[in-house]
Amino acid sequence: MPVGLVFVSHSGRIADGVVELAAQMAPTVPLIAAGGTDDGGIGTSYDKVLAAIGAADRGQGVLVIGDLGSAILTAETAVDLLDEPPAGGVRVLDVPIVEGGVAAAVAAESGADLDAVARAASGDAAPQAAGSAPDAPDLPAAPGPQEATAVLADPEGLHARPAAALVRLAARFDARVTVNGADASSLLRVIALGLRSGERVTVRADGPDAAAAVEAVVDLLEGGA
Amino acid sequence: MDALGTDWAIDWVRRSAAVVGEHRAELSGLDRAIGDGDHGENLDRGFRAVVAKLDEATPDTPGAVLKLVATTLISTVGGASGPLLGTAYLKAAQAAGDAPALDAAATVALLAAARDGVVTRGKAEPGDKTMIDAWTPAVEAAQQALDGGADAAAVLQAAADAAERGAEATDPLVARKGRASYLGERAVGHRDPGAQSSAYQLRAAADAAAEG
Numbered sequence: 001m002p003v004g005l006v007f008v009s010h011s012g013r014i015a016d017g018v019v020e021l022a023a024q025m026a027p028t029v030p031l032i033a034a035g036g037t038d039d040g041g042i043g044t045s046y047d048k049v050l051a052a053i054g055a056a057d058r059g060q061g062v063l064v065i066g067d068l069g070s071a072i073l074t075a076e077t078a079v080d081l082l083d084e085p086p087a088g089g090v091r092v093l094d095v096p097i098v099e100g101g102v103a104a105a106v107a108a109e110s111g112a113d114l115d116a117v118a119r120a121a122s123g124d125a126a127p128q129a130a131g132s133a134p135d136a137p138d139l140p141a142a143p144g145p146q147e148a149t150a151v152l153a154d155p156e157g158l159h160a161r162p163a164a165a166l167v168r169l170a171a172r173f174d175a176r177v178t179v180n181g182a183d184a185s186s187l188l189r190v191i192a193l194g195l196r197s198g199e200r201v202t203v204r205a206d207g208p209d210a211a212a213a214v215e216a217v218v219d220l221l222e223g224g225a
Numbered sequence: 226m227d228a229l230g231t232d233w234a235i236d237w238v239r240r241s242a243a244v245v246g247e248h249r250a251e252l253s254g255l256d257r258a259i260g261d262g263d264h265g266e267n268l269d270r271g272f273r274a275v276v277a278k279l280d281e282a283t284p285d286t287p288g289a290v291l292k293l294v295a296t297t298l299i300s301t302v303g304g305a306s307g308p309l310l311g312t313a314y315l316k317a318a319q320a321a322g323d324a325p326a327l328d329a330a331a332t333v334a335l336l337a338a339a340r341d342g343v344v345t346r347g348k349a350e351p352g353d354k355t356m357i358d359a360w361t362p363a364v365e366a367a368q369q370a371l372d373g374g375a376d377a378a379a380v381l382q383a384a385a386d387a388a389e390r391g392a393e394a395t396d397p398l399v400a401r402k403g404r405a406s407y408l409g410e411r412a413v414g415h416r417d418p419g420a421q422s423s424a425y426q427l428r429a430a431a432d433a434a435a436e437g
Contacts, residue, residue, distance in 0.1 A: 043263070043303030069403055070305030073346060077299055077308035 002108040003088070003117045004030035004056025007101055008049055008066040008075050012036030018101045025164035026105035032056045044074040053078065053090060061088030061114035063104055065121060067097045089114050095121050103187040106164045110171035123188040146210040150201045153223030158195035162220075163187055169220055175207030177217060184217070228326035229377045229434055234290035235279060236437045240429035242272035248425060255418035259405035263304055264418040271302035271310075288321035291335075305403060306419055309343050309356065316342030332377045333367045336384055336427075340364045347402060354400035354412060356419035363388040363427055378434035385424070385431035392420040 005022070009015040015035025022031050034052035037043040049064070056062045064079070066072040075092045082090070091114060093100065100121040107120035154162050170177040170184035177184035180202055182193050195201060201221055205213040245252070245268045252265030275297045284290045291314045299311030320338035321327060327335060340360040349355040366387035367380045375383065395417040400406045405417070 037303045041303075042261075043267070045303065046300045046307065070308070073305050073308040077312060077346065080312075081299070 001058035002029045003060045004062045006032050006052040006056050006064040008071040009035040010042050022102050022105035026109035029108040030056045044071045049078040057086040062086050062090045064092045065101050106187045110168045145206040146214045147204045148214045148218050150218040150221035152199050155197045163190045173209035173213035175205040175209040175213040177205045177213050227376050228328050230326040234287035236433035237430045241426045242276045244425045245272045252418050258415040259412045267302045267304045271298045274301040288318045291318035312342040312346040313339040329371050329377045329380045332380050333371045337364050349402040353402045354395045354398040354417045355402050356423040358395045359388040359391040359420040359423040362391040381431035381434045385428040388424040388427040392424040395420045
């Protein structure tokens with residue numbers, strides 16, 4: 001099961017909206033909104049946050065992301081006072097709720113653990129190549145880093161949804177993959193490239209699955225996937 | 226009266242509820258100037274809920290009274306002041322423990338624990354234009370009064386006086402924490418609503434000890 005995510009916003013509609021957006025890219029991740037006060041007003045609710053942490057917990061830990069200062073305070077207080085903290089741990093992160101939330105959801109969808117999901121939300125690069133690769137094609141390991149160039153096919157450019165697909169794809173290989181130098185395990189870094197349709201993109205990979213990873217990412221960028 | 230018992234704690238809470246209700250519009254007005262304008266309403270809603278619970282429950286120590294205040298404020302206040310004040314009362318309750326009554330030293334320990342709770346939760350420092358600017362001088366004055374041989378009521382008196390001066394001293398500050406920090410220089414000339422409401426609560430504690 002993936003890490004669960006809780007979005008704490010002063011506004012119920014913002015929290016619901018982040019869940020809606022993230023769910024598009026992370027359909028199997030528990031995404032729970034805890035927005036607004038108990039009576040639906042602007043503010044944050046300790047009881048809603050507590051309930052949301054319980055609902056998001058599937059055993060692999062829960063990451064709580066808040067929007068403004070007091071959402072973080074409410075979340076931290078709730079975490080401190082939990083009777084039964086999630087077995088997989090619980091973290092509260094003060095990051096931009098939309099960008100960080102979507103990045104965290106994509107990382108959770110790709111099977112990352114709580115630490116890695118928190119890093120993804122913060123826009124930090126992974127300390128090493130993204131983990132094991134159960135679904136990776138069974139190609140012979142190529143020695144040394146691999147590199148190829150792709151021409152971006154998507155007429156909309158590399159916007160959030162295809163970027164998320166790229167991050168999920170890259171995570172399936174036992175290789176450290178970069179796209180124009182940006183760590184492909186970080187959704188925020190990939191989106192920050194602002195790649196446009198028709199642009200030439202350099203894909204590099206290092207590790208046992210480097211060749212397969214480069215091939216798959218190039219295929220995706222050129223519209224094959 | 227030297228040691229402060231459960232009756233004092235209940236009286237303190239009821240007086241806090243009354244003074245917050247009385248100054249609700251004023252506190253929200255201060256918050257409207259430099260925040261989101263709901264501090265008075267939020268705190269009033271929280272303390273009304275506390276009083277409603279006190280009417281039903283029968284806490285038998287000062288610590289039990291303060292714990293009830295803590296959990297109720299955390300789940301009813303909503304804004305940043307819910308978790309901050311809730312943590313303050315929770316730490317105060319833990320400092321009071323199961324003691325049936327608090328002497329002067331225990332009262333200072335309670336105030337210090339409350340202040341430390343707010344600092345830990347909010348990560349603010351003195352001079353950031355937050356409720357810390359009322360709590361920190363209050364604790365320091367309480368400690369000085371204790372060192373000078375004051376009883377519990379006099380310790381609270383000193384704390385309340387210092388908290389009021391501390392709240393007034395937030396007027397010229399630029400906020401470095403909370404919603405007001407977005408305003409930069411525009412927060413200058415406005416009192417921090419959290420410091421003001423903290424001063425009211427500490428005055429309520431002192432009045433309960435003096436008049437109760």
